[in-house]
Amino acid sequence: xxxxxxxxxxxxxxxxxxxxxxxxxxxxxxxxxxxxxxxxxxxxxxxxxxxxxxxxxxxxxxxxxxxxxxxxxxxxxxxxxxxxxxxxxxxxxxxxxxxxxxxxxxxxxxxxxxxxxxxxxxxx
Amino acid sequence: xxxxxxxxxxxxxxxxxxxxxxxxxxxxxxxxxxxxxxxxxxxxxxxxxxxxxxxxxxxxxxxxxxxxxxxxxxxxxxxxxxxxxxxxxxxxxxxxxxxxxxxxxxxxxxxxxxxxxxxxxxxx
DNA sequence: CTTGACCTTCTCACTGATGTGAGACTTTAG
DNA sequence: CTAAAGTCTCACATCAGTGAGAAGGTCAAG
Numbered sequence: 001x002x003x004x005x006x007x008x009x010x011x012x013x014x015x016x017x018x019x020x021x022x023x024x025x026x027x028x029x030x031x032x033x034x035x036x037x038x039x040x041x042x043x044x045x046x047x048x049x050x051x052x053x054x055x056x057x058x059x060x061x062x063x064x065x066x067x068x069x070x071x072x073x074x075x076x077x078x079x080x081x082x083x084x085x086x087x088x089x090x091x092x093x094x095x096x097x098x099x100x101x102x103x104x105x106x107x108x109x110x111x112x113x114x115x116x117x118x119x120x121x122x123x124x
Numbered sequence: 125x126x127x128x129x130x131x132x133x134x135x136x137x138x139x140x141x142x143x144x145x146x147x148x149x150x151x152x153x154x155x156x157x158x159x160x161x162x163x164x165x166x167x168x169x170x171x172x173x174x175x176x177x178x179x180x181x182x183x184x185x186x187x188x189x190x191x192x193x194x195x196x197x198x199x200x201x202x203x204x205x206x207x208x209x210x211x212x213x214x215x216x217x218x219x220x221x222x223x224x225x226x227x228x229x230x231x232x233x234x235x236x237x238x239x240x241x242x243x244x245x246x247x248x
Numbered sequence: 249c250t251t252g253a254c255c256t257t258c259t260c261a262c263t264g265a266t267g268t269g270a271g272a273c274t275t276t277a278g
Numbered sequence: 279c280t281a282a283a284g285t286c287t288c289a290c291a292t293c294a295g296t297g298a299g300a301a302g303g304t305c306a307a308g
Contacts, residue, residue, distance in 0.1 A: 055229030095230045105179035106219045113212055
């Protein structure tokens, strides 16, 4: 599969897929003419990458994770990767904190919106 | 209050406070020697800015919001600011989506951790 | 074979929030 | 007065991501 097809199937910009390669997240092979050739499993990998990035993990950590993972479907972590588990636990805590904070922000926004709408309907 | 004191009280880097001024989020006055002089209420304002930034709103939008707000404690929005309400509603939706995605990421991380710990305890 | 549509390559330059450091000036403590 | 601490501006770095441009590859239709 070439880059355009992968971009289309994952919804991720081609430019970004090249960036992920540059960061060591993806390792497509090359055709004779230099075109990147992606494996079917890269579709799933890109999905994982997006999820982890959305969770706020830096690419360097994601690279490490991906190296510890046989992405045979969903079975994971055959390699030892010491320290990684502790790191992941910390990330987990961080995500929890982020969610809590986002909920607070949303609450603040709710209040703001309630006030704003009160204003707006009171003098349209 | 000078910038160091505000930084200390809010936990926000001085550099960042200057950046917020550059972006129009804060408008400290200047002393004769050029030092920034912050008002007591700026402590609360910085808190609001951090919450909104954490929610993913860009500084430009936050500037707009702050201009529509008499920060008399917590009472808000005396100015009309048309279009802002719709914008805020969209941001609200976006935050909801982000929270959902983060929860999914956390779930994925849980699975990863469970597998990892299973591996780790099986062959220590 | 030529043309045109489309795909891919690489490189340079930028964003936005934040970090960091340098060099100059001011204020404060001893 | 001197030293330390605080502040100023300016500039460059980061990190995920975006955009544009120039060059070349691929393929089907004429």
